[in-house]
Amino acid sequence: xxxxxxxxxxxxxxxxxxxxxxxxxxxxxxxxxxxxxxxxxxxxxxxxxxxxxxxxxxxxxxxxxxxxxxxxxxxxxxxxxxxxxxxxxxxxxxxxxxxxxxxxxxxxxxxxxxxxxxxxxxxxxxxxxxxxxxxxxxxxxxxxxxxxxxxxxxxxxxxxxxxxxxxxxxxxxxxxxxxxxxxxxxxxxxxxxxxxxxxxxxxxxxxxxxxxxxxxxxxxxxxxxxxxxxxxxxxxxxxxxxxxxxxxxxxxxxxxxxxxxxx
Numbered sequence: 001x002x003x004x005x006x007x008x009x010x011x012x013x014x015x016x017x018x019x020x021x022x023x024x025x026x027x028x029x030x031x032x033x034x035x036x037x038x039x040x041x042x043x044x045x046x047x048x049x050x051x052x053x054x055x056x057x058x059x060x061x062x063x064x065x066x067x068x069x070x071x072x073x074x075x076x077x078x079x080x081x082x083x084x085x086x087x088x089x090x091x092x093x094x095x096x097x098x099x100x101x102x103x104x105x106x107x108x109x110x111x112x113x114x115x116x117x118x119x120x121x122x123x124x125x126x127x128x129x130x131x132x133x134x135x136x137x138x139x140x141x142x143x144x145x146x147x148x149x150x151x152x153x154x155x156x157x158x159x160x161x162x163x164x165x166x167x168x169x170x171x172x173x174x175x176x177x178x179x180x181x182x183x184x185x186x187x188x189x190x191x192x193x194x195x196x197x198x199x200x201x202x203x204x205x206x207x208x209x210x211x212x213x214x215x216x217x218x219x220x221x222x223x224x225x226x227x228x229x230x231x232x233x234x235x236x237x238x239x240x241x242x243x244x245x246x247x248x249x250x251x252x253x254x255x256x257x258x259x260x261x262x263x
Contacts, residue, residue, distance in 0.1 A: 134184030190245025
């Protein structure tokens with residue numbers, strides 16, 4: 001009996017071995033959520049310790065546009081500390097994003113076959129990198145242009161001087177940074193869906209017009225006041241990222257066919 005047990009341990013894994021029950025999936029989800037939350041809490045604490053520098057970093061587009069004398073106002077007693085905590089949370093999400101995406105993809109990969117899991121593992125660093133890139137892209141490229149649009153519109157069309165509140169400005173920068181970070185996940189999501197066999201390249205092309213329509217609807221919903229520049233600045237990169245995801249799939253398909261032809 002001991003010999004049979006030892007022999008069974010060496011048995012090659014089959015697709016049936018990777019099958020998980022609903023209970024196993026829920027337990028895996030619970031475990032990954034706990035790990036992700038622990039990592040997020042640590043990152044938030046770190047960001048709160050360096051909150052003063054993070055605030056200065058976030059305020060840069062505002063100061064660059066309105067000048068060194070520009071000051072964000074706090075018009076409620078608890079507004080400052082609430083906004084400070086919000087900054088710590090948003091910055092914590094960005095800082096912990098590699099760890100959070102690692103846990104996310106580990107959960108997704110738990111129910112896949114071994115040959116599919118390798119694509120999940122390869123996508124983790126790219127997923128985290130694209131999230132951070134998307135957030136920084138908004139802060140350094142989109143936010144200054146958007147603020148300039150708001151300021152010029154207020155001054156030239158309304159004759160109103162722009163004097164933003166601290167809470168509203170933080171919400172604007174923070175939430176859109178997260179939205180752009182998530183939007184930059186598009187090519188990775190497309191590539192993983194293709195490599196795991198869930199969606200074909202033909203399907204991506206067939207549903208392209210519906211995807212573009214969905215992108216416009218979602219962008220209109222998340223952009224404050226559907227401000228034109230920010231709206232197009234989110235829609236256009238998302239459409240391009242969708243096309244990039246398809247190109248990655250086509251490149252992978254050609255590489256596989258080339259490899260099969262040489263064997």
